[in-house]
Amino acid sequence: MRTEYAIEVSKLTRKFGDLVAVDHIDFEVKKGEIFGFLGPNGAGKTTTIRMLTGISIPTEGTASIMGYDIQHHPVKAKEQMGIVPDISNVYNELSAWDNLIFTGRLYDMPKAYRESRAEELLKMFGLYERRREKVQGFSRGMKRRICIAMALMNQSSILFLDEPTSGLDVQSVLVIRDTIRRLNQQGLTIFLTTHNLEEASQMCDRIAIINHGRIAAIDTPEKLKRTLESVQSVEVAFETPPENALKELEKLPRVSEAVKAGDKFRLYTDDPPGVLTSTWNYVQNNNLKLVTINTLGPSLEDVFIKLTGIRPSTVSQETASQNREGSGRDGGRRKMRQ
Amino acid sequence: MKLNRSSRLGREVRVAWAIANKDMHTYYTRPASIMFGILFPFSLFLSFSVGRNVPIALQIPILIAQTLFFASSSIGPVIIPSERANQTFDRFLTSPVSLLAVLMGKTLAGLLYGVGISIIPILVGIVFFGSHIASLEALTACMALSALGFSAMGIVFASMPGQSPGQVMMPLNFVRIPLLFISGVYIPVRELPSWGQAVSLLSPLTHTIELARYALGGETFFGPVVNIAVLAAYTAVFLFIGIRFHIMNQRKE
Numbered sequence: 001m002r003t004e005y006a007i008e009v010s011k012l013t014r015k016f017g018d019l020v021a022v023d024h025i026d027f028e029v030k031k032g033e034i035f036g037f038l039g040p041n042g043a044g045k046t047t048t049i050r051m052l053t054g055i056s057i058p059t060e061g062t063a064s065i066m067g068y069d070i071q072h073h074p075v076k077a078k079e080q081m082g083i084v085p086d087i088s089n090v091y092n093e094l095s096a097w098d099n100l101i102f103t104g105r106l107y108d109m110p111k112a113y114r115e116s117r118a119e120e121l122l123k124m125f126g127l128y129e130r131r132r133e134k135v136q137g138f139s140r141g142m143k144r145r146i147c148i149a150m151a152l153m154n155q156s157s158i159l160f161l162d163e164p165t166s167g168l169d170v171q172s173v174l175v176i177r178d179t180i181r182r183l184n185q186q187g188l189t190i191f192l193t194t195h196n197l198e199e200a201s202q203m204c205d206r207i208a209i210i211n212h213g214r215i216a217a218i219d220t221p222e223k224l225k226r227t228l229e230s231v232q233s234v235e236v237a238f239e240t241p242p243e244n245a246l247k248e249l250e251k252l253p254r255v256s257e258a259v260k261a262g263d264k265f266r267l268y269t270d271d272p273p274g275v276l277t278s279t280w281n282y283v284q285n286n287n288l289k290l291v292t293i294n295t296l297g298p299s300l301e302d303v304f305i306k307l308t309g310i311r312p313s314t315v316s317q318e319t320a321s322q323n324r325e326g327s328g329r330d331g332g333r334r335k336m337r338q
Numbered sequence: 339m340k341l342n343r344s345s346r347l348g349r350e351v352r353v354a355w356a357i358a359n360k361d362m363h364t365y366y367t368r369p370a371s372i373m374f375g376i377l378f379p380f381s382l383f384l385s386f387s388v389g390r391n392v393p394i395a396l397q398i399p400i401l402i403a404q405t406l407f408f409a410s411s412s413i414g415p416v417i418i419p420s421e422r423a424n425q426t427f428d429r430f431l432t433s434p435v436s437l438l439a440v441l442m443g444k445t446l447a448g449l450l451y452g453v454g455i456s457i458i459p460i461l462v463g464i465v466f467f468g469s470h471i472a473s474l475e476a477l478t479a480c481m482a483l484s485a486l487g488f489s490a491m492g493i494v495f496a497s498m499p500g501q502s503p504g505q506v507m508m509p510l511n512f513v514r515i516p517l518l519f520i521s522g523v524y525i526p527v528r529e530l531p532s533w534g535q536a537v538s539l540l541s542p543l544t545h546t547i548e549l550a551r552y553a554l555g556g557e558t559f560f561g562p563v564v565n566i567a568v569l570a571a572y573t574a575v576f577l578f579i580g581i582r583f584h585i586m587n588q589r590k591e
Contacts, residue, residue, distance in 0.1 A: 055431045056591035075346075078434040089425035093364045105356035106433040108349045
């Protein structure tokens with residue numbers, strides 16, 4: 001089926017009783033694109049992915065994969081996709097080889113082809129030498145690689161990745177990111193949900209931010225950042241910061257907010273040159289020694305915070321509220337400005 | 339996707355077989371399968387038969403029926419909640435096959451388990467207690483229909499929300515154990531009051547025991563045709579309800 005879009009979503013809605021988890025969302029993903037899907041916990045990311053991949057049935061609306069409606073042509077639509085869910089759902093009792101071969105059988109791939117494809121993928125992910133070992137003995141990163149290899153068995157047109165690098169060691173993260181980029185360069189469309197805003201900023205052609213079941217924004221990472229040009233900041237690190245540095249920095253002229261970020265202080269302002277001067281005066285008056293001082297533009301994290309309203313002060317309230325409601329599907333991690 | 343072979347039906351059958359094959363490798367030796375599928379019926383049989391003044395050869399049909407009943411109906415409730423817990427069941431829902439093919443694969447795994455395990459009491463009866471097969475056709479029908487029907491019954495229970503076999507086994511045993519009392523296991527159907535015989539007619543296990551008894555040269559109260567018809571009807575009903583329940587479950591996902 002000829003269509004410009006890999007994924008087309010129209011008025012997609014999912015209700016659980018009175019709770020509207022996904023509320024009439026619309027978006028398209030172009031063929032060959034890496035599309036990021038971001039949002040805080042319980043925003044509706046995983047529910048959306050589950051509807052797009054045919055695991056759950058929408059209450060309203062439609063979703064098409066490569067032109068095939070997931071409700072009316074589920075087999076055709078599912079032939080087009082590979083899925084890497086948020087947990088590595090591999091068969092621990094089977095070997096790496098048998099996991100891939102079984103996936104090939106689920107897609108009814110001919111024997112010779114599924115064997116050559118399994119060999120190719122295991123070599124690609126550096127697991128061919130351990131193909132006869134049961135997956136239960138593998139590390140988390142290795143299981144993740146097996147899970148991605150399983151999703152690639154049928155040479156699909158779209159790859160859904162739900163938090164692919166979450167909780168992995170640096171080496172596995174780099175291998176997976178590199179693989180995603182290479183696959184995309186070969187023409188594979190990628191639908192990526194992640195909590196890692198830096199990852200989304202670096203990898204995605206476009207990003208959708210979902211909050212409370214609704215799409216808050218869709219655009220390229222840079223254009224999203226430009227919508228918040230008023231959010232600029234000065235980042236400063238002292239060799240030995242005074243105990244009350246945060247409070248004092250917040251009182252400097254033109255500083256709208258001061259936030260401690262690791263060993264640095266980030267001072268939000270609409271006048272970076274003015275804040276640079278007042279910070280310098282503060283350093284002189286207190287006999288402090290600077291380690292670094294930089295001016296920064298808005299980050300994707302700033303856009304995310306602005307659109308979702310997730311701030312440290314709101315997190316505790318939200319967590320309490322989520323606990324009362326009995327929780328959403330989207331796990332328990334939260335990346336935020338500290 | 340041009341990789342896939344032509345026939346849709348053929349594809350569904352191949353995938354169902356692939357699922358059954360995987361389940362056999364993965365779940366047949368699980369402690370829950372062994373406990374609920376093998377140890378449970380054998381223990382029940384021993385507790386019932388030891389000390390009774392009835393020749394073992396006459397009790398072999400009961401052991402065959404109990405084994406078919408417990409073994410076949412245990413596999414679905416062991417596999418499906420475990421797969422739900424580690425999200426491997428989602429793999430089937432995102433694969434280009436129907437839910438029917440997936441559940442047929444699971445049912446087939448239960449059927450083969452039940453048939454495979456029930457061969458043990460048949461061999462024990464023949465080798466050690468002088469049992470003989472009077473009707474191979476009746477024995478085949480008994481094993482195939484009972485294993486299929488009870489496996490489908492297990493699939494019905496496995497549609498209950500739950501992520502551990504124990505959560506499904508409890509309600510399943512709530513149904514399985516009482517069935518033993520109305521199916522001619524402890525009291526022959528012939529000796530039950532008329533209302534008891536009417537209730538007994540409704541139990542699928544009654545017809546498995548009767549057919550096994552008939553196949554090994556014994557008598558059947560309701561007759562083999564009724565036995566086969568009731569087992570076939572239950573099989574169809576369980577398969578239908580199992581599929582409906584799983585579709586309802588998917589709607590709640």
